[in-house]
Every structure is written in C-alpha cells, then in structure tokens.
Amino acid sequence: MFFERIFDPDLAQASFIVGDAGSREVAVIDPGRDPTPYLELLSAQRLRLRAVLETHVHADYLSGARELADLTGAALYLSAEGGEAWRYRYPHHPLKDGDLLALGRTRLWALHTPGHTPEHLGFLFEAPGHTPRLLSGDALFVGDLGRPDLLDEVAGGADTRFEGARQMFTTLQRLLGELPGTTEIWPGHGAGSACGRSLGSEPSSTLAQEQRGAWWGEPLARGDLEAFCRALLEDQPDAPEYFGRMKRMNLEGPPPLGEPEPLMPLDPDRLGSLRLLDVRPLEAYRAGSAAGALHLPAGSHFETWAGWLLDPAEEHALLGVGMHEAERLRRQLWQVGIDRVRGYLEDLSRLPQAPLPGVTPSALEALEDAVIVDVRARSEYAGGHIPGARQIHTGRLRARLQDLPRERPLVVHCQSGARSAAAASLLRSHGFDNVLDLEGGYAAWLRHRTTQPQ
Template structure:
C-alpha cells in the first residue's frame, strides 16, 4: 500500500493519496482545487488516480474533488447522507453508511458520522493483503487530534437555524456508536490540524489513534458515561468565529465548484493597464510585506502579504465576483494565483512586480500614544470574539475581520475608523480593505498588545 498526506498550512487542511501498488489504482480523499500535487505524486509512484472522494461538503476551502475526477476520469464517490439540503448537485456516485468499495486490494468501508455536518462520512481502510483488520480511519472534520469538529458551522455561516443542537446530538451518537466501537490500534487521520476554525483546540501532530482519543480526549469520558448534556455544553462553548465566506464555500461545494481545466499562464501587466483595470472595477492585491505596503500603498489596493495567511485572509476580505491583479515578486504570481483558487478567487487577470506608476501613498500605522488626538474615532476590534472578551480598548466595537465585507454598510464614512487586532497583522489587512472602499481609516500600531503595555 502507498500512503501520502498533503497539507496546506494556511488552511490547516489535510488530504490523502492511497494507492494499491499491485494494481496501480489509487484514491484521493479531500483534494484541494490545485490538483497538480496529486497528479505528480501518483505518477511518481506509477499509480493511476481511479477514485476520488471527500468526507463532507467543505466550508473552509473550495473542493478539488470534481476537478480531479474530471481531469483523470476517476470515479467520483460522494456522501449521499446529507438529505435534500446537503445533497451534491452534480454527477457522482452516492455513498451510504455500510457501503464498501475497493481500490485495488484496499478495502474502504463507509461510515456515516454526522455531527460536524449532516452528510459527514468517515472512511475505514483495510489493507487486505496484510489481513482483515482495519488500519486507518479518515475522519475529515469528525474527529481531530484532541478535538472534534464544530457542530455550529451551519448556524454561524450557512444560514442554519439552531442546527447546532441537532449536530451536537449527532456528534455524540457518532462517537458512541461508531468511533468508540473501533479497535484502539486504528490510526486516525483527520482533515485539519491546529489553526483551523473547524474546531477550537486541534492538536498540531498529524494523526492519532482510536485508543489515544479514547484514553485522553476531553470528550471520551463524557460519552462513555452517558453524559450527553455535559458533552453538548462543552462542545458548543468557546467555538471560534466562523468567517462568513464559509457559507459561500459550503454552497459552492454542494452545487459544484467551477472547473478550472487547462489554465493559461498569468500575464504580466504594465502600470497603465493595471490602472485601467482598477478604474474599471478590478482590485489590486498587494502581496508585499506589511511594512512595504504601509510605505507605499497603491490606491484601491488590499494588502494580503505572501505568507501563511494569504488564503485565509483572501477568503475573509475578497469578493469572488470581482477581477483581481496581483502585485507580486517575479516568479511568485502563479503560485499565489493557485493559492487563491483554494477560496474561490478565480478571476485573477494578471500581475505586476512594482507599485511604481500606480499612484501610491504612505499609510503609516497610528502609534498608541496618538490615540488621545483622535477622540471622535470609531475603534474597531477585528479579532476573534474570545480575544475581544478577554480584553479590549474602551468603547471599541467588535467585528471579526472574517465578517467585515458583509458589514460595510454598518460603518460610518463620515467618521474616522481606527482598526486594531492583537498585534497589528490582521488589522493591516482589514484597514486596507476599508481604505479601498473609501473609508477614513487608520490601523493601531502594535494592536491591543501595544495598548495593553502602554496603558
């Protein structure tokens, strides 16, 4: 058997390639939209991708399952357990609890494990040449290392009404009736790691086992003792803010992400063309470091630095219906474009390397010591709700950065807005969006941390 894990550190997302080396068949679980790594890995091992599947209708990234199946001719196998609301709307073979399919000599048993979402399934792998005992369980957003998938996501981002309580009940039952019935030695490979907003305390190591979670997780004693209400209370408390783009992703993944197919190379544009594009409604994504952007911010640009948060912040702040131009280092534009695909930002029309000729101005952050000079400003806290509750500037309004584009109409154009986060990174990106939208905005240098030290 061949096994390979692929991991996107920005989205804290894991996908998997499983191959039968005897027959040359392979399966990909939970692929992202940039399918090149799977094609390359399979080819390097002499495998053909014959099956593609996913554990549930994803919300935090745009799925590559449809793309990969279309590119390879693989059988697309998707959950049929979601009911009318979460039934996949494009061609596929439905999977139900108790189904089994073979990938060469690898047997995959389908387990319906609702809780995070109604349609969630897990895949139990048996390497039949080695024996009849299961080896691995691919849980998606059901069981993480040290945590569980949040059941409130449909309420928070996809228009659900009080579905969290149904989800918590389903999660409890899935753990009791499915997960805890498996042998302790079964390896557990989840769909996310530390940093994902699909849970609240995910572990940083890539995998766990059924036995380890049975012995040391916070939830196992509650489930084994039959304390469902205590389990529900703990599961639903303290969940992180769900960015509102999750709702868009969830519906796009259910209805069928647009196929990218063969994509032409991204053209380099001259300043005049970029300005014309921006004048016509396109937006410039400035991927330079924050300090460089603050020294020379192009008019109408959003600062999303080329780093570990690019995809997440793009999902938070960018409208997929708009055209975009990348301001990026030579040789980086194509890779950045592919990362934007992860959150459905497909309309990138070109790139430029330098801000020269684009009409720039300095936008230095506001020192904490200068706050008294801005008595009429609106203080806007764009951190997570839990951060805000732990301490915030007096009279500050809380609005998580992942909800900012949906709340622009609630913000004053006639009043200065001072944006802050914990240390200054998130607020810089959020402030750049507000600036591009025509608000009078500054960002607080050093964020809440700097204010807490100075007060």
C-alpha cells in the same frame, strides 16, 4: 499498502491518496481545488486512480474532486446521507453508510459520521497486515472534534448546532463501540483550521489516545450528553463569512479550472478597474502602497485572508511579485474560489503611493470622535479589549461595511498589527477615507495603559 498525505499548511487541510501498493489501484480523498499535485504524484508513482471521494461538503475551501475525476476518468463517490438538502447537485455515485470500495487487496468502508455536518462520512481503510486507519475528515481531529455550528453561522441554518452536537455524541459512541482502540485517526485538518476550536498539530493519533486525552473522553464515558454538547458548542472561533460561499459552491459543483492562460505582466498605466492586491510584507505595505490596494501578504495565511477579504466577482492584479511567484499565488487563490487574477506588476514605482496612516496608543486618547474597530476573534476580545471598541472579526468585515460610519474616524486594531493592516486596507479600498491603524495593536495599547499613572 499505499498511503500518502498531502497537506496545505495555509488552510491546515489534508487530503489523502490510499490504496494497494501491489496493484497500484488508489483513491483520492478530499482533494483541494488544484488537481496538479495529485496528477503529478499519480504519474510519478505510476498509480491507477480508481475513485475520488469526499467526506463532506467543505466550507473552508473549494473541492477539486469533480475536476480530478473528470480529468482522470475515475469514479466520483459522494455522500448520500444527511437528507435531501445535502445532496450534491452534480453527477456522482452516491455513498451510504456501510458501502465498500475495493482497491486491490485493500478496502475502504464508508461510515456515516454526522455531527460536524449531517452528510459527513468517514472512510475506514483496511490493508492486510496493517492497523486500520480512519480517514475522519472533519468529524474527529487530533485533540478536538469538528464544530457543529457552521451551518448556523454561515449557511443559513437555525439552531442546527444542537442537533449536530447530539449527533457527534452518537458518532463517537459508535466509533468507540465498533472500532478497536488501536485504529489510527487521520483527520482532514490540523492546528490553525477554523473547523474546530483546539486542533492538535500532529498529523494522526489513535482512537484510544483521543478517548484518553481529548476533552470529550470524560463526558462521553459518563454518558453525559448535556455536558458534552455544552463543551462542544462553547467558545468556537469566529466563522469567516466566505465559508457560506464555499458550502454553496461545493454543493453545486465548483467550476473547472481547465487550462488557464499564463499570467502576464501588466502596464501600470492600464490597470483600469482591477482590484489591486499588494502581496508584499507588512513593512513594505505600511511604508507606501498604491491607492485602493488591498494588503494580502504572501505567507502562511494567504489563502485564509484571501477568503476573508476578496470578492470573487472582481478581477484582481497581484502587486510586488514577479512571474513565478504570481503563478504560485494564483494557484493558492484558486483554493478559495478567487479565479479572476488577470496579471501581476512587480515594480510599483510608477503608481501613486501613500503610507498607511497610523495612530499611537498615546495619541488614541485625543481622538474623541473615533470609532475603534477590534478585528480580532471573539475569544481575544473577551480576554480583554479597549473600552468601547466594536468587535468585528477580519473574516466578517467585508459583510459588515454598512455597519460602520463613514463620517467619523475609524481606528482599526488587532493584537499586534498584521490583521489590522489588512482590515484597514479593505476599508480604504471601499471608500472609507479616515482610517487609522493602531500602531502595535492591542498589545501596545495594553503596555501603554499599564505605564500610565492610575
């Protein structure tokens, strides 16, 4: 047996290369946009790629399945389940429930596992002498299930979440009825993904462990569909606006990356209309950045925040990094469809710069006309918020700019200050002139409030 998990920690997204170690015949499941890591591993291990497959139409990143198949000559297999609306719009081999793909002495069985999305497939990987492994995609996670509300939240659906929740109940009943409890579960996401509510950080589990330990085991055992659906749908995290764009592009087929030209250093006097992305740490951005620059710090949330903040139609320049780091970040941006990076500028000294204006919690009380914008998640807001604050998740802010007044001061905050600096930079880059960042965020405001006499 050959089995390799490739994990993108930024999006908490897993893809897999599985197959027969003897014949070296393998398949890739749910590849990310950049084909490079798969091509490198295939070459290093002398593997023969027979097939590229997807579990479903992804919402949080652009798929690389089509391009990887084209580059290698492998067959592309995509779901034909879920109805006409979820048929992929580009050439492929359709997969239905029960279809079998043989890779040497190993087998991949397609299982229709709807709930997260109507077309969703799981792949049961069987190898002689090994415990079966279910590549469960976004249906069954460690500790949680795939959320069924995304089609309503970002893809124009209307009350599809309720049918999705019922389908998830049926999917679990089927898996428990047809597969042994020792079946290993290898999901497509881990902790940190917005495709579920409380995903675990472990890369895998077993069907029996999940039935015993996950929240859904009890209502499923009772056959309580109503309680199951209610628990599955409540308190799901905010769905970033860019998820809808990913869904549409993955259905139509993401444009191939081809062989991009190397990024070149830019002349600070000839940046023109490029959208500037300051990727330096928060402290450096706060101290001073180029006028109109977006703050998108290179780090653990770079791809996620890029999906939240950036317009794929714009051309971008990376500020504060050299050639090698710029190339690495460009590849990360490809994951969320930001393809028009034109170059980089390492030294900002020749650009006009200004610090990020801030306001302390004590000074906030004097800003009587200010609008307070809480860019945290709904669950954070529900757990406590500044009176009168408007909650707009950072991932939805770009789509809600028209809802905010331009003639009044805007005080932006998150829990501690990182997300709010990025959100404030977005507002400033779109012409909001009087934007203040609440220093220390909600946590600092709460500490200040508790020290004041009642």
